[in-house]
Amino acid sequence: xxxxxxxxxxxxxxxxxxxxxxxxxxxxxxxxxxxxxxxxxxxxxxxxxxxxxxxxxxxxxxxxxxxxxxxxxxxxxxxxxxxxxxxxxxxxxxxxxxxxxxxxxxxxxxxxxxxxxxxxxxxxxxxxxxxxxxxxxxxxxxxxxxxxxxxxxxxxxxxxxxxxxxxxxxxxxxxxxxxxxxxxxxxxxxxxxxxxxxxxxxxxxxxxxxxxxxxxxxxxxxxxxxxxxxxxxxx
Numbered sequence: 001x002x003x004x005x006x007x008x009x010x011x012x013x014x015x016x017x018x019x020x021x022x023x024x025x026x027x028x029x030x031x032x033x034x035x036x037x038x039x040x041x042x043x044x045x046x047x048x049x050x051x052x053x054x055x056x057x058x059x060x061x062x063x064x065x066x067x068x069x070x071x072x073x074x075x076x077x078x079x080x081x082x083x084x085x086x087x088x089x090x091x092x093x094x095x096x097x098x099x100x101x102x103x104x105x106x107x108x109x110x111x112x113x114x115x116x117x118x119x120x121x122x123x124x125x126x127x128x129x130x131x132x133x134x135x136x137x138x139x140x141x142x143x144x145x146x147x148x149x150x151x152x153x154x155x156x157x158x159x160x161x162x163x164x165x166x167x168x169x170x171x172x173x174x175x176x177x178x179x180x181x182x183x184x185x186x187x188x189x190x191x192x193x194x195x196x197x198x199x200x201x202x203x204x205x206x207x208x209x210x211x212x213x214x215x216x217x218x219x220x221x222x223x224x225x226x227x228x229x230x231x232x233x234x235x
Contacts, residue, residue, distance in 0.1 A: 003029035004111050005097070026111030026153065036097075037089040039235060045070055048084045048210060049235050073210060080217060081227075086235035087116045090206055094234045102146045102205065110149040113233060117154035120201070124229065127201040129158040132216055133186070135166070147205050150233070161200070162216055163189040179209045186216050192223040199227045207232040 001010045004026050043052050047070035056067055066074065073082060088094055101109040120129065131147035139145060151158045166185040188195075202216050213230040220228050 001027075003027070003032055005029075005032040005109060026114045028112060035093040037091055037093070039086050039089055047073070047082050048207065049086055069210065073214060077214060077218060080214075080221065082214075082217075082230075084207060084210065084213065084230045084232070084235070086207055086232045087113065088234045090208075090234040098206070098234075102142070105143060107144055107149060110144075110146075111153040113150065114154040116233075117151060117156050120156060120203075120231070124199075124201050124231075127199045127229070128161065128195065129156060129201050129203060130161040130216075130220075131158055132202060132204040132212060133160065133162050133164045135164040135185075138164075147203055150205075151203070158203070159190075161188065161190050161195060162186045162219060176209055179211050182211060182215075184215050184219065186219045188219060188223060195220060196224045198225050200225050200229070202228065202230045204230070204232045205234070207235040 001012070002008065003010055005028055008029055008031075010027065010029050039049050041049070043057060044050065045052055045056070045067040046064040047066050050067045050069060052065060052067055057065060070082065073080075097109065097112065100106045101112070129151065131145060131151060134142065134145050148158065148160075164185050165187045166183065200220055202213055202220075204213055207213065207230075213232075217228045217230060
């Protein structure tokens with residue numbers, strides 16, 4: 001067995017179940033695993049898990065502690081009960097990983113965080129999992145949807161509920177102001193009855209401004225789901 005990131009051998013005692021099933025395990029070695037920083041809830045925004053400034057930490061027990069970003073979204077989308085969660089901090093180590101996986105196109109890294117993705121069905125039971133779609137132009141350029149591929153390799157069932165009808169240049173090429181000003185790029189690609197009265201978890205790779213996920217969530221909200229929540233690998 002090799003580490004799915006550094007490709008060094010992983011030596012461990014296999015369980016009887018692993019020996020019987022003989023499934024190819026996808027996992028990180030302990031050295032690579034410690035590169036990535038899990039996000040905690042301490043002193044974090046209740047809306048998006050962003051680290052709170054001291055001035056933002058004061059709140060009553062009945063009120064969410066929200067960062068300035070989430071206060072902006074709350075004002076812009078007052079009827080949307082927003083709640084975003086992520087596994088890891090988007091730090092230098094995670095940026096390096098994304099550069100190799102997403103931009104260099106090393107699809108072998110799709111299983112790097114399989115154990116984390118496999119925890120989603122327990123954390124969000126009875127939800128439809130919907131990865132954020134790429135435009136046809138971006139899919140042709142990259143060759144794969146980085147979110148769908150991670151879920152697929154991890155064995156997590158998902159459904160394609162949205163399509164991207166407008167192609168924009170990569171988010172990393174835009175300033176924060178331009179990202180926030182981008183028009184709605186998504187449209188529903190299933191029958192409305194398929195999501196009515198359902199709980200939906202939108203899944204993306206990285207949460208930056210939140211604009212992409214808010215566009216997707218508000219697109220779905222038009223068709224009366226019970227609840228829409230969002231999740232990303234990193235924040």
